[in-house]
Amino acid sequence: MTVRNLDRLFKPASIALIGATRKPNTIGAVVARNLFNAGFDGPIMPVTGERAVEGVLTYKSVDDLPVTPDLAVICTPAATVPATVDALGKRGTKAAIVISSGFSKEQTQTLREAAKPHLMRVLGPNSLGIMVPGRGLNASFGHVTPKKGDVALVAQSSMVVTSIADWATARGIGFSHLISMGDKADVDFGDLLDYLAGDANVRAILLYIESISDARKFMSAARSAARQKPVIVIKSGRTDEALEASTSHTGALAVSDAVYDAAFRRAGILRVSGLDELFDAVGTLGTGSPITGDRLAILTNGGGMGVMATDSLILSGGRLAQFAPETMDALEKALGAGSARNPLRIGGDAPPKRYADALNALMADPNNDAVLVLNCPTAVTDGLAAAQAVVDTMIANKTRKHPVLTSWLGDNTAAEARKLFAANRVPTYDTPSHAVRAFLHLVEYRRNQELLMETPPSVPEDFQPDGITVRKIISRAIAEKRDWLSEYEAKRVLAAYGVPVVDTRRADTPEEAAHCAEMIGGPLALKILSPDITHKSDVGGVALHLTEPAEVKAEAEAMLARVREAVPDARIEGFTVQEMAVRADAYELIVGMTENELFGPVLLFGEGGIGVEVVEDYALALPPLNMKLATELMGRTRIWRQLQGYRSRAAVDLEAVALTLNKISQLIVDFPEVAELDVNPLLADAEGVLALDARIKVGVPALPGAKRLAIRPYPKGLEDRITIKDGRQFLVRPILPEDEPLVHHMVANQTQEDLRLRFFAPLKRLSHQAAARLTQMDYDREMGLVAVGPDPETGDTIMYGVVRITADPDNLRAEYAVMVRSDMKGQGLGYQLMNKILDYARSRGIKEVYGEVLRENTSMLGMCRALGFIRKENLDEPGVVEVRIELGGGLAAE
Structure with missing residues (x-):
């Protein structure tokens, strides 16, 4: 992470434009026009073979420049850029924007090496450039000059910057910075997040991300920035291909976009999906309205719109508030008997005072977390007067904490009301569904902020792992050039980290399997042991509910024949014999880990069993975890509500499940050789947890120790x-x-x-x-x-x-x-x-x-x-x- 010399990039005192030209419809001409006409008050020095550009005399080369520029904007062909950067660096220039495109990987590396000795910062290549409206700086080939504002936009794509600038300018939205990163030869998301977080003129940071190159740098900078101001991201490629095909359930489920979701959540930033949602989120979060939960009170003069808002809320995972008794009394007194229900309908003829009385009661209610006020235009009411009543009520209740969101329906009839709300910093939206979405932005943002800085201990105090045993098992497998531990070995690893496992024994022959059955006692499960067979049940390699040693021996012989016929080339090492866990009310869960190419280890939790890939009820998180983070991970699955118990079915020991997640997280932190892991199923009930099956893939790690983790663990x-x-x-x-x-x-x-x-x-x-x-x-x-x-x-x-x-x-x-x-x-x-x-x-x-x-x-x-x-x-x-x-x-x- 470094913000070194970024002031020279965004606050230059002088600028050189390399490759300026008067030729129409060229990048050099557009950049020159933008630079000279944006209001920049320092010298702008064109370097070109032409005599003058934009009415300013030019210079033949960098060496001819009368002063050393703070910033150079380079528009010349790719092959010429490294030498130009070196020449600028020798003059003392500390920042460059490389708008030129067409760089090969080798040329990009040469550019980086040319800048490094001079501590010169390089934005690009293949960058649109930057715009800093507050400083009169438009060093870009954008087609519009945006308005001045307090929102910073950072995007990899040039066309995204121009599209957003165009979209926002038409709506009167201004920016503090618009930054096109291009191919990130030097300056990247981490650098810019650090810089913009420290700029008092930036209220919120918007990111458009296609890819991240340094996960730990990004996570560290994003977590720091998100502590100081809202950071909102659009990540393209939601439906990109998954990770490379994997032989475990976890690897198949942990697709790359879901990992980005987990990373953004852990960084404390909010992810949105489109431009309107992006700027709605800026407006909502920018009010600074605190929120403590997901309960929404809806106040409306139109019943249908209240129903629509309710549907949007429930379908998106929010909750309708249940009014407190004192609130219901106040509403009954103000509105009449039978009125105090959510959504609160105050009638199509509602005058401003009825809005004020209802809003006063809802803002005082401890049972809701925010209020949404809706207005439908009618011939007998004044929408602007109703909006003024809402604003006056909010001003009179400044000490109350509930955020208030508004949606005035209509076009011309609602225009003045929306202006009134905007002038008083009251969030307002064109439809109820957009208002509900904005409320849920607040909810999600609050949750992410709570998780923002959670970093757990290296070894939780609840258990002391047996690292020596795990080291021996993993080292032996790697020495034998085996990718996968046997089920028996995998369970020994889990047991060494305090995860309860069923009594499992290894047998080389059917006779030994019978002897193991006699030692354990029935009922029993028999499984084939082979490093080449991933899903044993698919090839007849699993037999359940066996009771007698003789039955186990006969089934082992039959299983051997079935498997050899189904997979003739598979290496058969024997069998595992394990006790059948008879836990009628237990849920089948999955806990897993896979290696993501960018973010390193990723943990998975969800509903398990043989249909895990069909059910697809899972959530992802980045290690390391602690109990709070583990519980939050569990809470993002559908099965979470069932685990808390219902009707006659007792609640699961949720602390035991969370502790198991912590133990597996710690295993991943301690042993970078673990490349993939599945515990499926993990039985969970009121008595605790029990791992029935486990798979662990091992190998020599690409990065040593904790360096492979996107978040540095406890040292x-x-x-x-x-x-x-x-x-x-x-x-x-x-x-x-x-x-x-x-x-x-x-x-x-x-x-x-x-x-x-x-x-x-x-x-x-x-x-x-x-x-x-x-x-x-x-x-x-x-x-x-x-x-x-x-x-x-x-x-x-x-x-x-x-x-x-x-x-x-x-x-x-x-x-x-x-x-x-x-x-x-x-x-x-x-x-x-x-x-x-x-x-x-x-x-x-x-x-x-x-x-x-x-x-x-x-x-x-x-x-x-x-x-x-x-x-x-x-x-x-x-x-x-x-x-x-x-x-x-x-x-x-x-």
Whole structure:
């Protein structure tokens, strides 16, 4: 991730246009016209063989330019571009837009290598260019100059940028940036997300994605950006081909587009499917209206429209709110007996006051999460007056939290009402179904935000896996050049990670199978054991409900004959004999994992059994998981509602299912050799879970360890123990999302003076949002270390100190913050924590760590001095001192 020199791309002081021309209908001419006529107030220097372009004298070459341009826009043939970039780089130019197309892979690499020594940023090649209306910058060959706004658009496709610009301009929608990425030789989605997230003039970020080249970089940048402002994406290719044909159920189900869905959800961004939905979502999310659930109250003057909105809501997965008793009383009093039902119909003759009274009651109702107000035009009512009543009611109820969405039906009759809503930042939509869709955008966005920063521990505390056993099994299979573990081996792997499995034994012959049956006791299942047979039941390789050893022996002999006839070339290694699990009310589930070419391991959960590929009830997630993420994954399947119990059927032990997902997630994190996995069926009932069958594919991983994961897992290697001056020992480890209660407890045990010195202002307690921000961490760009140990009075684990650094996207500089409990002062705990975080910063290649300290915080300044920090006075804030320390040779040259 890097935003280095992107200011030169989007905020240049001077521009060179390489390949400018007056020839009509050429890219060089269109770019020149756009550049010179958009209002840019710096020098624009055409480089071309022609005498003048757009009335401006030109220059023969880069060397002839009178000043070094911040930005170069290049429109010359592909073969000439690398040399031009090198010449510009030698002059000191730090950014280039390569509009030229026709680059081969080799030419693109040559372009990248030409820019790299000069730290020059390159957008393109094959880019439409960029438009920054607020700066009068139109360095593109687009056909329209968009209006100024606060929404940024980033797209790979040039034609998507021109289409959206055209579509939006006709509707009066403005932009802060329009960026065509082209072929991403250098600048990519991760870079632009980081840059735009930090731009105060950008309210929301829109992405049009065809493909992502670096999954971890994208996920890290997207999660960071989505914490700060809405990020909304259109991903093309929803019906593209699936992953390469796979021999497991999971591999067959986990199609590439569904993996993108899982990634976007985990990143906290919202996916939409079309342009109107894209800009509706911007308008809805941009109001900042908070939402806590999926219950919608509908207020309408037309019964039919209320029914239509209800249908849209239910069919899309939302819920109608059930009015609270006090709300029903208020509505009965205001509207008359029998009126208080959802959707709330207030009559075709409803005057403005009836709208106001009804909306007042619904906004106060704790049983709904948002209100949708509908209006159908009639000859006896004034739609604009009704809209004014809605606006006035919302203004009068600013303290109430429910979002209000509106849909005024009609065309000319609704135009003024829509303008009124827009002027007061009230979301409004042309149809009820679009309004419902917008409400569900809020619901989905809230859910994604809740999942945004969940990063689980490397080894959940609930179990201790037997990694040695798993390592032996996998290493043996790889050494023997076997792709698949046997069912017996796969179940041993699961058992080593605490997943309950049926008693399964291996037999080489029918006689041994009979002996295994005698040892286990019936009822039994007998299965063929072959590395060449994936779906055993398809070839007669499964027999169930066997009871006697003799029956097992006879069935094994018959099975051997059937399988050899059906698959004569298959290698037969014997049989597995396992107990039949008799659990009448158990559900058959599937838990799986497959390797996605871009995002790495992907986990799958859904309804299992032999019809899993027909039922197609499954959901995907990126590892690593924790209990919350696992439960959310389960909740995205149809079978989820059944698992919670109904009628006489008891609820499943959902915690056991979620823990199984966590255990398998941890197996994937710990062993990159696991390339594919199926547990199908996984029986689940009120007593827990039991794995009946399992398949695991192994191999030498393309990337080592956690590097193959799109989200960096908990770095367990940073765990250590320290001893302070009084002899007490503490565990120092990376901070976890689950540490939020420990943070609150620690803050509660600070003196007010220490809190003021740490947070620069009086503080009684941390808000949930502030504590979550401290604990929910992206380990790829931040790190927090905590010192934890037992409470001397209760024995409970508590937090005694915390230190963190947050690196810039270039990984060059990082800001630190440290706090220890007030009763730990003078014990050297803060000093040891700072040393550990500085060591970590060095290991990440960070060049400088800095922080701001109140001048009166003499103890912190003294510790910084002892650690080697340099003090620098802050002229802008006289009471604040900046301290910094260089690590490993200082900052890289710009």
